[in-house]
Amino acid sequence: MNWQQGLKDYQDYLKIERGLSKNSIHNYTLDVEKLILFLNSNTIQENPIGIGRETVQQFIYEIAKVVNPRSQARIISGLKSFFNFLIFEDYRSDNPMDLIESPKVGRKLPDTLSEDEINNLIAAIDLSKDEGERNRAILETLYGCGLRVSELVSLQISDLYFEEDFIKVTGKGDKQRFVPISNINKKYIDIYKNEKRVHLKIQKGHEDILFLNRRGKQLTRAMVFTIIKQLAEKIELNKTISPHTFRHSFASHLLGNGADLRAIQQMLGHESITTTEIYVHLDRTKLSEVLNEYHPRKDKEEDKEEKNINLN
Numbered sequence: 001m002n003w004q005q006g007l008k009d010y011q012d013y014l015k016i017e018r019g020l021s022k023n024s025i026h027n028y029t030l031d032v033e034k035l036i037l038f039l040n041s042n043t044i045q046e047n048p049i050g051i052g053r054e055t056v057q058q059f060i061y062e063i064a065k066v067v068n069p070r071s072q073a074r075i076i077s078g079l080k081s082f083f084n085f086l087i088f089e090d091y092r093s094d095n096p097m098d099l100i101e102s103p104k105v106g107r108k109l110p111d112t113l114s115e116d117e118i119n120n121l122i123a124a125i126d127l128s129k130d131e132g133e134r135n136r137a138i139l140e141t142l143y144g145c146g147l148r149v150s151e152l153v154s155l156q157i158s159d160l161y162f163e164e165d166f167i168k169v170t171g172k173g174d175k176q177r178f179v180p181i182s183n184i185n186k187k188y189i190d191i192y193k194n195e196k197r198v199h200l201k202i203q204k205g206h207e208d209i210l211f212l213n214r215r216g217k218q219l220t221r222a223m224v225f226t227i228i229k230q231l232a233e234k235i236e237l238n239k240t241i242s243p244h245t246f247r248h249s250f251a252s253h254l255l256g257n258g259a260d261l262r263a264i265q266q267m268l269g270h271e272s273i274t275t276t277e278i279y280v281h282l283d284r285t286k287l288s289e290v291l292n293e294y295h296p297r298k299d300k301e302e303d304k305e306e307k308n309i310n311l312n
Contacts, residue, residue: 001091003036006048010085019173023150031078035059048086053096060100069103076102111239113249118143124234130196130214135227137192138211138219142243144185145169146250146268149221149243156208157193162186171269179267251276 007029014020014028038059039046046055056079064072076097083095113121118139125135142152151169159168165186166178193210202216211219224243232241239245251264265276 001049002047003032003039006082006086006091007032007036009089010082013085013089021150021172021174024172027074028078028081031075032082034063034075035079038062048082049091051096053099056096057100064103073102076100111241111245111248112252113239113241113245115253117237117239118246118249120235121228121231121237124231133188133192133196134211135231137188138224138227139231139246140185140188141181142246143250144182145179146247147179148172148247149224152243153211153219153221153224155210157210158208160189160210162190169269175269177266177269 010032011025011029014025020028035056038044039051039055044055046052060072060076063075067075080095080097083092083097086092087095122136122139125139126132127136138152141147141155142149145167147155147169148171151171154170155167159170161167161178162181165180165182167181168176169179170176189210197210197212200212200214200216202212206212206217209218213219213223221243228241228243228245232239247268251268254264254267255261261273261276265273268276270276
């Protein structure tokens with residue numbers, strides 16, 4: 001087996017057996033391609049079945065010189081997955097990555113935006129331009145529904161259940177969920193859809209896609225990043241933000257206003273509540289306030305103290 005065949009079989013496995021999205025498969029592929037590039041650059045003639053621990057250790061050592069610990073951990077995880085696949089398919093009996101430890105990295109949370117900052121970004125959109133209403137609807141949907149950028153660009157008109165106040169979202173692994181949508185969000189989507197989108201020359205195969213570029217094709221993830229970056233520069237926002245910042249702000253603001261963590265988990269499409277707990281940073285002061293206000297023993301202790309004072 002050569003590397004090209006091994007990588008092709010691995011991609012098929014990720015798609016069919018594990019049901020991963022195109023973006024996830026692309027990321028796993030990049031991890032293996034980095035190893036292949038290292039082997040080719042150093043004229044190392046080892047195939048996926050025969051490559052040994054010393055070679056992959058050398059690769060990780062070289063990679064560590066040029067990438068940060070987080071990226072290094074990502075590559076190690078991806079390669080472990082690839083060699084585990086080869087073991088699963090009986091091509092190998094061992095994983096050369098087994099004794100290689102990932103660097104310790106903290107879970108870095110992205111910046112959040114305040115309500116004022118979100119309002120300022122939306123207000124900075126030039127509605128006199130053809131794409132203005134589209135961009136406003138995009139930001140309102142990212143923040144109003146907490147979508148991933150990949151979920152946003154693949155959103156279809158047939159996914160809009162406005163009478164029921166829901167939209168259908170296709171997330172990671174093509175798993176679908178229903179997310180509530182507010183009246184203000186529906187209003188701006190309708191303005192874009194009924195007043196701007198209808199005038200586009202829509203390309204074949206893109207008729208049902210909600211957010212389109214000026215050529216009538218599905219908007220790319222990169223374009224959404226660019227829209228947000230330009231707006232941030234326009235208002236001189238001193239934060240590094242991305243579409244994911246709106247998703248994080250959506251969850252943080254809901255939690256801060258008293259929303260249930262399980263409800264947020266369902267809206268975000270997280271399989272595990274642990275992911276939501278890590279993803280949504282908590283204000284420790286607010287946690288203390290919640291404990292003091294709602295813990296049942298608080299009242300008992302206060303009553304006891306009040307009785308003691310009365311007796312004295």
